[in-house]
Amino acid sequence: MSNPKYLLFLGCVIPYRLSSYEISARKVLAKLGVELVEMPEYNCCGYPMDVINHDLMLTLAARNLCIAEKVGLPILALCNGCFCSLNETNKILKEDKKLREKINGYLKEVGMEFKGTTEVKHLIYVLSEDVGYERIKSAVTKPLTGIHVAQHSGCHVLRPRKYVGRDDPENPTTLKELIRLTGAECLDYMDEAECCGNPIIGVNEDVPFQMAKEKLEHVRAAGAQALITVCPFCHIMFDINQPRIERAFNEKFNLPVLHYPQLLGLAMGFSPEELALNELRVKPTELLNQIR
Protein backbone atom coordinates (compact mmCIF):
# COMPACT_ATOMS: atom_id res chain seq x y z
CA MET A 1 0.00 0.00 0.00
CA SER A 2 1.34 3.41 -0.94
CA ASN A 3 1.86 6.00 1.75
CA PRO A 4 -0.88 8.64 2.01
CA LYS A 5 0.35 12.23 1.90
CA TYR A 6 -1.40 15.38 3.18
CA LEU A 7 -0.99 19.04 3.86
CA LEU A 8 -1.25 19.41 7.63
CA PHE A 9 -3.69 22.13 8.63
CA LEU A 10 -2.93 23.04 12.25
CA GLY A 11 -5.34 25.93 12.65
CA CYS A 12 -4.94 28.46 15.46
CA VAL A 13 -5.82 26.91 18.80
CA ILE A 14 -3.52 23.90 18.51
CA PRO A 15 -0.28 25.91 18.10
CA TYR A 16 -1.63 28.44 20.61
CA ARG A 17 -2.26 26.12 23.52
CA LEU A 18 -2.57 22.42 22.63
CA SER A 19 0.73 21.25 21.22
CA SER A 20 0.15 17.91 22.98
CA TYR A 21 -2.38 17.10 20.25
CA GLU A 22 0.02 18.09 17.48
CA ILE A 23 3.00 16.25 18.98
CA SER A 24 1.09 12.99 19.47
CA ALA A 25 -0.61 13.19 16.06
CA ARG A 26 2.68 13.72 14.24
CA LYS A 27 4.28 10.79 16.13
CA VAL A 28 1.61 8.22 15.35
CA LEU A 29 1.01 9.37 11.78
CA ALA A 30 4.72 9.16 10.95
CA LYS A 31 4.93 5.65 12.34
CA LEU A 32 1.83 4.65 10.37
CA GLY A 33 3.55 5.81 7.19
CA VAL A 34 1.49 8.96 6.66
CA GLU A 35 3.50 11.76 5.14
CA LEU A 36 2.71 15.29 6.32
CA VAL A 37 3.69 18.42 4.45
CA GLU A 38 3.63 21.76 6.29
CA MET A 39 0.95 24.04 4.88
CA PRO A 40 2.57 27.22 3.56
CA GLU A 41 1.12 30.66 4.39
CA TYR A 42 -2.11 29.29 5.77
CA ASN A 43 -4.53 31.45 7.77
CA CYS A 44 -7.32 30.79 10.27
CA CYS A 45 -9.85 28.35 8.76
CA GLY A 46 -12.52 31.05 8.91
CA TYR A 47 -14.88 29.26 11.29
CA PRO A 48 -14.87 31.88 14.09
CA MET A 49 -15.67 34.62 11.55
CA ASP A 50 -18.86 33.00 10.23
CA VAL A 51 -20.87 34.83 12.90
CA ILE A 52 -19.64 38.19 11.59
CA ASN A 53 -19.85 37.71 7.84
CA HIS A 54 -20.53 34.49 5.95
CA ASP A 55 -18.62 35.69 2.87
CA LEU A 56 -15.59 36.38 5.07
CA MET A 57 -15.65 32.82 6.42
CA LEU A 58 -16.04 31.34 2.94
CA THR A 59 -13.23 33.46 1.49
CA LEU A 60 -10.79 32.78 4.35
CA ALA A 61 -11.52 29.05 4.07
CA ALA A 62 -11.30 29.16 0.27
CA ARG A 63 -7.91 30.87 0.44
CA ASN A 64 -6.60 27.85 2.35
CA LEU A 65 -8.23 25.51 -0.15
CA CYS A 66 -6.54 27.38 -3.01
CA ILE A 67 -3.15 26.83 -1.35
CA ALA A 68 -3.89 23.10 -1.14
CA GLU A 69 -4.99 23.06 -4.79
CA LYS A 70 -1.75 24.73 -5.79
CA VAL A 71 0.39 22.25 -3.83
CA GLY A 72 -1.77 19.42 -5.16
CA LEU A 73 -2.42 17.62 -1.88
CA PRO A 74 -5.51 16.97 0.23
CA ILE A 75 -5.81 18.73 3.61
CA LEU A 76 -5.62 16.89 6.92
CA ALA A 77 -7.30 18.85 9.74
CA LEU A 78 -6.79 17.96 13.40
CA CYS A 79 -9.44 20.38 14.66
CA ASN A 80 -13.18 19.78 14.22
CA GLY A 81 -13.78 23.49 13.66
CA CYS A 82 -11.18 23.69 10.89
CA PHE A 83 -12.54 20.51 9.32
CA CYS A 84 -16.06 21.94 9.44
CA SER A 85 -15.35 25.23 7.70
CA LEU A 86 -12.81 23.90 5.18
CA ASN A 87 -14.84 20.82 4.23
CA GLU A 88 -18.12 22.69 4.09
CA THR A 89 -16.67 25.54 2.01
CA ASN A 90 -15.04 23.06 -0.34
CA LYS A 91 -18.33 21.23 -0.90
CA ILE A 92 -20.48 24.36 -1.15
CA LEU A 93 -18.19 26.05 -3.66
CA LYS A 94 -17.90 22.90 -5.74
CA GLU A 95 -21.71 22.66 -5.97
CA ASP A 96 -22.91 26.27 -6.03
CA LYS A 97 -21.65 27.96 -9.17
CA LYS A 98 -23.10 31.37 -8.31
CA LEU A 99 -21.56 31.44 -4.87
CA ARG A 100 -18.25 30.20 -6.28
CA GLU A 101 -18.19 33.09 -8.73
CA LYS A 102 -18.86 35.54 -5.90
CA ILE A 103 -16.10 34.12 -3.67
CA ASN A 104 -13.71 33.90 -6.61
CA GLY A 105 -14.37 37.60 -7.13
CA TYR A 106 -12.95 38.25 -3.65
CA LEU A 107 -10.09 35.77 -4.14
CA LYS A 108 -9.08 37.51 -7.34
CA GLU A 109 -7.99 40.44 -5.17
CA VAL A 110 -5.31 38.20 -3.64
CA GLY A 111 -4.46 36.55 -6.93
CA MET A 112 -6.21 33.25 -6.27
CA GLU A 113 -9.00 31.17 -7.76
CA PHE A 114 -10.96 28.29 -6.25
CA LYS A 115 -11.06 25.42 -8.73
CA GLY A 116 -12.47 22.61 -6.64
CA THR A 117 -9.65 20.11 -7.01
CA THR A 118 -8.75 19.36 -3.40
CA GLU A 119 -10.23 17.36 -0.57
CA VAL A 120 -10.48 17.97 3.18
CA LYS A 121 -10.16 15.19 5.74
CA HIS A 122 -10.25 15.03 9.51
CA LEU A 123 -7.70 12.91 11.36
CA ILE A 124 -10.25 10.20 12.21
CA TYR A 125 -11.26 9.76 8.57
CA VAL A 126 -7.63 9.69 7.43
CA LEU A 127 -7.05 6.90 9.95
CA SER A 128 -10.23 4.95 9.24
CA GLU A 129 -10.46 5.38 5.46
CA ASP A 130 -6.94 5.97 4.13
CA VAL A 131 -4.59 4.31 6.62
CA GLY A 132 -7.14 1.61 7.35
CA TYR A 133 -7.89 -0.50 10.38
CA GLU A 134 -5.56 -3.31 9.33
CA ARG A 135 -2.47 -1.12 9.20
CA ILE A 136 -3.30 0.46 12.56
CA LYS A 137 -3.94 -2.93 14.09
CA SER A 138 -0.58 -4.23 13.01
CA ALA A 139 1.14 -1.13 14.44
CA VAL A 140 -0.31 -1.82 17.90
CA THR A 141 2.49 -3.51 19.79
CA LYS A 142 1.35 -2.84 23.36
CA PRO A 143 -2.42 -3.44 23.45
CA LEU A 144 -4.16 -1.50 26.20
CA THR A 145 -6.01 -4.54 27.46
CA GLY A 146 -8.11 -3.91 30.55
CA ILE A 147 -8.33 -0.15 29.99
CA HIS A 148 -11.85 1.30 29.80
CA VAL A 149 -12.42 4.62 28.07
CA ALA A 150 -15.27 6.58 26.45
CA GLN A 151 -15.26 8.69 23.29
CA HIS A 152 -16.44 12.20 22.49
CA SER A 153 -16.16 12.73 18.73
CA GLY A 154 -17.51 16.29 18.88
CA CYS A 155 -20.13 17.83 16.63
CA HIS A 156 -18.29 19.14 13.62
CA VAL A 157 -16.58 15.90 12.67
CA LEU A 158 -20.09 14.44 12.26
CA ARG A 159 -22.51 17.30 11.58
CA PRO A 160 -24.14 18.65 9.55
CA ARG A 161 -24.71 15.28 7.95
CA LYS A 162 -25.33 17.01 4.62
CA TYR A 163 -21.71 18.15 4.38
CA VAL A 164 -19.82 15.52 6.38
CA GLY A 165 -21.84 12.45 5.41
CA ARG A 166 -19.42 9.88 6.74
CA ASP A 167 -20.25 8.57 10.22
CA ASP A 168 -23.76 8.47 11.72
CA PRO A 169 -24.06 11.59 13.93
CA GLU A 170 -26.68 9.91 16.13
CA ASN A 171 -24.57 6.85 16.77
CA PRO A 172 -20.98 7.55 15.77
CA THR A 173 -18.78 4.48 15.43
CA THR A 174 -15.55 5.66 13.72
CA LEU A 175 -13.76 6.85 16.84
CA LYS A 176 -15.09 3.87 18.79
CA GLU A 177 -13.60 1.48 16.24
CA LEU A 178 -10.32 3.39 16.31
CA ILE A 179 -10.24 3.15 20.11
CA ARG A 180 -10.94 -0.58 20.05
CA LEU A 181 -7.92 -1.11 17.77
CA THR A 182 -5.71 -0.01 20.69
CA GLY A 183 -7.00 -2.94 22.74
CA ALA A 184 -8.86 -0.63 25.11
CA GLU A 185 -12.56 -1.04 25.71
CA CYS A 186 -14.78 1.82 24.49
CA LEU A 187 -17.81 2.18 26.74
CA ASP A 188 -21.20 3.57 25.74
CA TYR A 189 -22.68 6.33 27.87
CA MET A 190 -25.77 8.51 27.95
CA ASP A 191 -26.08 11.33 25.38
CA GLU A 192 -22.78 10.54 23.66
CA ALA A 193 -23.56 12.83 20.72
CA GLU A 194 -24.14 15.94 22.87
CA CYS A 195 -22.09 19.06 22.19
CA CYS A 196 -19.28 20.10 24.60
CA GLY A 197 -20.55 23.68 24.77
CA ASN A 198 -17.20 25.35 24.06
CA PRO A 199 -18.29 27.43 21.02
CA ILE A 200 -20.28 29.84 23.20
CA ILE A 201 -17.94 30.03 26.18
CA GLY A 202 -16.82 33.48 25.01
CA VAL A 203 -20.28 34.94 25.67
CA ASN A 204 -21.66 32.70 28.41
CA GLU A 205 -19.99 30.26 30.78
CA ASP A 206 -23.00 28.94 32.66
CA VAL A 207 -24.50 26.89 29.83
CA PRO A 208 -21.26 25.28 28.56
CA PHE A 209 -20.21 24.42 32.11
CA GLN A 210 -23.54 22.68 32.73
CA MET A 211 -23.25 20.82 29.44
CA ALA A 212 -19.70 19.69 30.15
CA LYS A 213 -20.51 18.75 33.73
CA GLU A 214 -23.37 16.58 32.57
CA LYS A 215 -21.12 14.86 30.05
CA LEU A 216 -18.43 14.23 32.66
CA GLU A 217 -21.10 12.73 34.95
CA HIS A 218 -22.34 10.41 32.24
CA VAL A 219 -18.83 9.29 31.33
CA ARG A 220 -18.05 8.64 34.98
CA ALA A 221 -21.31 6.73 35.46
CA ALA A 222 -20.32 4.41 32.61
CA GLY A 223 -17.12 3.57 34.50
CA ALA A 224 -14.65 5.05 32.02
CA GLN A 225 -11.09 5.77 33.18
CA ALA A 226 -10.59 8.45 30.54
CA LEU A 227 -12.43 10.41 27.88
CA ILE A 228 -10.99 10.43 24.35
CA THR A 229 -11.35 13.49 22.10
CA VAL A 230 -10.31 14.48 18.57
CA CYS A 231 -10.93 18.23 18.74
CA PRO A 232 -8.92 20.89 20.58
CA PHE A 233 -12.04 22.81 21.63
CA CYS A 234 -13.76 19.76 23.13
CA HIS A 235 -10.46 18.91 24.81
CA ILE A 236 -10.14 22.37 26.37
CA MET A 237 -13.69 22.08 27.64
CA PHE A 238 -13.20 18.74 29.38
CA ASP A 239 -9.52 18.89 30.38
CA ILE A 240 -8.36 22.48 30.84
CA ASN A 241 -11.74 23.62 32.18
CA GLN A 242 -12.33 20.54 34.33
CA PRO A 243 -10.97 22.09 37.56
CA ARG A 244 -13.19 25.14 37.01
CA ILE A 245 -16.22 22.92 36.41
CA GLU A 246 -15.36 21.00 39.58
CA ARG A 247 -15.24 24.22 41.57
CA ALA A 248 -18.45 25.60 40.04
CA PHE A 249 -20.47 22.52 40.97
CA ASN A 250 -18.47 21.43 44.02
CA GLU A 251 -17.90 18.02 42.51
CA LYS A 252 -14.75 16.02 41.90
CA PHE A 253 -14.27 14.22 38.57
CA ASN A 254 -10.53 13.79 38.17
CA LEU A 255 -11.20 12.28 34.73
CA PRO A 256 -8.22 12.35 32.36
CA VAL A 257 -9.03 13.51 28.82
CA LEU A 258 -6.66 12.22 26.15
CA HIS A 259 -6.30 13.19 22.51
CA TYR A 260 -6.94 10.04 20.48
CA PRO A 261 -3.38 9.94 19.05
CA GLN A 262 -2.09 9.88 22.62
CA LEU A 263 -4.10 6.74 23.35
CA LEU A 264 -3.09 5.14 20.06
CA GLY A 265 0.51 6.20 20.64
CA LEU A 266 0.62 4.40 23.98
CA ALA A 267 -0.62 1.24 22.26
CA MET A 268 2.03 1.69 19.57
CA GLY A 269 4.76 1.68 22.20
CA PHE A 270 5.53 5.40 22.50
CA SER A 271 6.39 6.65 25.97
CA PRO A 272 4.05 9.06 27.79
CA GLU A 273 6.75 11.75 27.46
CA GLU A 274 7.00 11.29 23.68
CA LEU A 275 3.22 11.80 23.48
CA ALA A 276 3.27 14.91 25.70
CA LEU A 277 0.91 13.32 28.23
CA ASN A 278 2.54 15.47 30.90
CA GLU A 279 0.91 18.52 29.28
CA LEU A 280 -2.59 17.39 30.22
CA ARG A 281 -4.27 19.36 33.00
CA VAL A 282 -5.84 16.28 34.58
CA LYS A 283 -2.93 13.87 35.03
CA PRO A 284 -3.59 10.32 33.82
CA THR A 285 -1.44 8.84 36.59
CA GLU A 286 -3.59 5.81 37.42
CA LEU A 287 -4.12 4.99 33.78
CA LEU A 288 -0.40 5.06 33.06
CA ASN A 289 0.35 2.92 36.11
CA GLN A 290 -2.05 0.32 34.82
CA ILE A 291 -0.45 0.34 31.36
CA ARG A 292 3.10 0.00 32.67
Added chain:
Amino acid sequence: MSEIKSKVHEYTPPVIKAEELDPKFKYKMSKMHGAEKIMACFQCGTCTADCPIARFSEFYRPRRIARMVQLGLKDRLLLDKALWLCSSCFTCVDHCPQGVEIAGIVRVLRNMAVAEKNLLPIVYKELATNLMKTGFVYEIPESRLQKRAEQGLPPLPKPNVGEVMKIFEVTGSASLLEKVQTFVKVESK
Protein backbone atom coordinates in the same frame (compact mmCIF):
# COMPACT_ATOMS: atom_id res chain seq x y z
CA MET B 1 -49.25 26.67 44.83
CA SER B 2 -49.52 30.34 45.77
CA GLU B 3 -46.02 30.86 44.43
CA ILE B 4 -47.01 29.43 41.04
CA LYS B 5 -50.13 31.55 40.98
CA SER B 6 -48.31 34.78 41.64
CA LYS B 7 -45.82 33.95 38.87
CA VAL B 8 -48.68 33.41 36.46
CA HIS B 9 -50.12 36.81 37.32
CA GLU B 10 -46.77 38.56 36.95
CA TYR B 11 -46.26 37.24 33.46
CA THR B 12 -47.34 39.58 30.70
CA PRO B 13 -47.31 37.95 27.30
CA PRO B 14 -45.33 39.99 24.77
CA VAL B 15 -48.00 41.50 22.58
CA ILE B 16 -47.06 41.64 18.93
CA LYS B 17 -48.30 44.75 17.19
CA ALA B 18 -49.09 44.50 13.50
CA GLU B 19 -46.83 47.41 12.61
CA GLU B 20 -43.86 45.48 14.00
CA LEU B 21 -44.23 42.81 11.36
CA ASP B 22 -42.24 42.99 8.18
CA PRO B 23 -44.09 40.69 5.76
CA LYS B 24 -41.22 40.75 3.29
CA PHE B 25 -38.61 39.63 5.81
CA LYS B 26 -39.17 35.90 5.25
CA TYR B 27 -38.68 36.32 1.50
CA LYS B 28 -35.49 38.25 2.07
CA MET B 29 -34.28 35.54 4.46
CA SER B 30 -35.12 32.72 2.07
CA LYS B 31 -32.71 34.21 -0.45
CA MET B 32 -29.80 33.98 2.01
CA HIS B 33 -27.41 31.04 1.90
CA GLY B 34 -28.36 28.63 4.69
CA ALA B 35 -31.81 30.12 5.34
CA GLU B 36 -33.47 29.10 2.05
CA LYS B 37 -36.01 26.75 3.62
CA ILE B 38 -37.38 28.98 6.38
CA MET B 39 -40.89 28.89 4.88
CA ALA B 40 -40.99 25.10 5.23
CA CYS B 41 -40.91 25.27 9.05
CA PHE B 42 -44.22 23.98 10.39
CA GLN B 43 -43.35 24.59 14.07
CA CYS B 44 -43.05 20.96 15.21
CA GLY B 45 -40.44 22.00 17.78
CA THR B 46 -37.94 19.20 17.14
CA CYS B 47 -35.17 21.81 17.03
CA THR B 48 -35.94 23.19 20.46
CA ALA B 49 -36.54 19.76 21.97
CA ASP B 50 -33.17 18.49 20.78
CA CYS B 51 -31.16 21.70 21.29
CA PRO B 52 -28.45 21.23 23.95
CA ILE B 53 -28.43 24.98 24.66
CA ALA B 54 -32.21 25.22 25.09
CA ARG B 55 -31.96 22.55 27.80
CA PHE B 56 -29.98 24.92 29.98
CA SER B 57 -31.19 28.33 28.84
CA GLU B 58 -34.65 29.77 29.21
CA PHE B 59 -33.93 32.35 26.52
CA TYR B 60 -32.70 30.35 23.57
CA ARG B 61 -35.51 28.69 21.62
CA PRO B 62 -34.78 27.79 17.97
CA ARG B 63 -38.43 27.12 17.10
CA ARG B 64 -39.36 30.58 18.34
CA ILE B 65 -36.61 32.09 16.19
CA ALA B 66 -37.98 30.30 13.11
CA ARG B 67 -41.52 31.53 13.82
CA MET B 68 -40.35 35.08 14.44
CA VAL B 69 -38.59 35.05 11.06
CA GLN B 70 -41.77 33.86 9.38
CA LEU B 71 -43.74 36.61 11.11
CA GLY B 72 -41.17 39.22 10.17
CA LEU B 73 -40.19 40.30 13.70
CA LYS B 74 -36.85 41.43 12.45
CA ASP B 75 -35.88 44.03 15.03
CA ARG B 76 -36.80 41.83 17.97
CA LEU B 77 -34.69 39.04 16.50
CA LEU B 78 -31.64 41.12 15.73
CA LEU B 79 -31.62 42.97 19.06
CA ASP B 80 -32.14 39.84 21.17
CA LYS B 81 -28.76 38.81 22.59
CA ALA B 82 -30.00 35.24 22.99
CA LEU B 83 -29.23 34.94 19.28
CA TRP B 84 -25.59 34.57 20.32
CA LEU B 85 -26.21 31.47 22.46
CA CYS B 86 -26.34 28.99 19.54
CA SER B 87 -23.27 26.72 19.73
CA SER B 88 -23.65 25.73 16.05
CA CYS B 89 -23.63 22.02 16.90
CA PHE B 90 -26.02 21.48 13.95
CA THR B 91 -28.24 19.03 15.85
CA CYS B 92 -31.29 21.08 14.79
CA VAL B 93 -30.15 20.96 11.15
CA ASP B 94 -29.77 17.18 11.18
CA HIS B 95 -33.05 16.58 13.02
CA CYS B 96 -35.43 18.95 11.22
CA PRO B 97 -38.10 16.87 9.39
CA GLN B 98 -38.56 19.73 6.91
CA GLY B 99 -34.90 20.21 6.07
CA VAL B 100 -34.80 23.69 7.59
CA GLU B 101 -31.26 24.66 8.56
CA ILE B 102 -32.03 26.45 11.81
CA ALA B 103 -28.35 26.96 12.69
CA GLY B 104 -27.89 28.51 9.24
CA ILE B 105 -30.81 30.87 9.91
CA VAL B 106 -29.26 31.89 13.22
CA ARG B 107 -25.98 32.57 11.43
CA VAL B 108 -27.74 34.75 8.84
CA LEU B 109 -29.46 36.67 11.65
CA ARG B 110 -26.13 37.17 13.43
CA ASN B 111 -24.60 38.52 10.22
CA MET B 112 -27.56 40.92 9.96
CA ALA B 113 -27.21 42.00 13.60
CA VAL B 114 -23.58 42.91 12.83
CA ALA B 115 -24.31 44.65 9.52
CA GLU B 116 -27.56 46.42 10.35
CA LYS B 117 -27.54 46.91 14.13
CA ASN B 118 -23.76 47.06 14.58
CA LEU B 119 -23.92 44.54 17.42
CA LEU B 120 -21.22 41.97 18.16
CA PRO B 121 -19.99 40.12 21.26
CA ILE B 122 -16.56 41.46 22.12
CA VAL B 123 -14.91 38.04 21.92
CA TYR B 124 -15.48 37.89 18.16
CA LYS B 125 -14.12 41.38 17.67
CA GLU B 126 -10.98 40.34 19.55
CA LEU B 127 -10.59 37.19 17.45
CA ALA B 128 -11.09 39.22 14.25
CA THR B 129 -8.55 41.82 15.39
CA ASN B 130 -5.95 39.12 16.05
CA LEU B 131 -6.71 37.52 12.70
CA MET B 132 -6.22 40.77 10.79
CA LYS B 133 -2.99 41.38 12.67
CA THR B 134 -1.44 37.89 12.62
CA GLY B 135 -3.39 35.57 10.32
CA PHE B 136 -4.51 33.53 13.32
CA VAL B 137 -7.38 34.25 15.71
CA TYR B 138 -5.02 33.98 18.66
CA GLU B 139 -1.85 35.94 18.98
CA ILE B 140 0.66 33.15 19.40
CA PRO B 141 3.37 34.42 21.76
CA GLU B 142 7.06 34.27 20.87
CA SER B 143 7.63 31.89 23.81
CA ARG B 144 5.25 29.39 22.22
CA LEU B 145 7.09 29.54 18.92
CA GLN B 146 10.39 28.93 20.70
CA LYS B 147 8.89 26.04 22.65
CA ARG B 148 7.91 24.42 19.36
CA ALA B 149 11.56 24.15 18.44
CA GLU B 150 12.42 22.71 21.87
CA GLN B 151 9.66 20.13 21.45
CA GLY B 152 11.01 19.13 18.05
CA LEU B 153 8.09 20.64 16.14
CA PRO B 154 8.67 22.35 12.78
CA PRO B 155 8.37 26.14 12.77
CA LEU B 156 4.86 27.46 12.28
CA PRO B 157 4.36 28.57 8.66
CA LYS B 158 4.41 32.33 8.35
CA PRO B 159 0.96 33.59 7.43
CA ASN B 160 0.39 36.10 4.67
CA VAL B 161 -1.11 38.92 6.73
CA GLY B 162 -1.42 41.23 3.75
CA GLU B 163 -3.70 38.80 1.91
CA VAL B 164 -5.79 38.16 5.03
CA MET B 165 -6.28 41.90 5.53
CA LYS B 166 -7.22 42.27 1.87
CA ILE B 167 -9.94 39.62 2.33
CA PHE B 168 -11.32 41.56 5.32
CA GLU B 169 -11.43 44.67 3.16
CA VAL B 170 -12.97 43.28 -0.04
CA THR B 171 -15.69 41.37 1.83
CA GLY B 172 -16.61 44.58 3.66
CA SER B 173 -15.75 42.97 7.00
CA ALA B 174 -13.07 45.48 7.99
CA SER B 175 -15.49 48.41 7.79
CA LEU B 176 -18.22 46.41 9.57
CA LEU B 177 -15.83 45.75 12.44
CA GLU B 178 -14.88 49.38 12.70
CA LYS B 179 -18.40 50.47 13.56
CA VAL B 180 -19.64 47.60 15.73
CA GLN B 181 -20.67 48.21 19.32
CA THR B 182 -19.54 45.31 21.43
CA PHE B 183 -21.06 43.63 24.45
CA VAL B 184 -19.47 41.14 26.79
CA LYS B 185 -21.90 38.64 28.20
CA VAL B 186 -25.13 37.00 27.12
CA GLU B 187 -27.41 35.97 29.97
CA SER B 188 -28.88 32.50 29.69
CA LYS B 189 -31.57 32.78 32.37
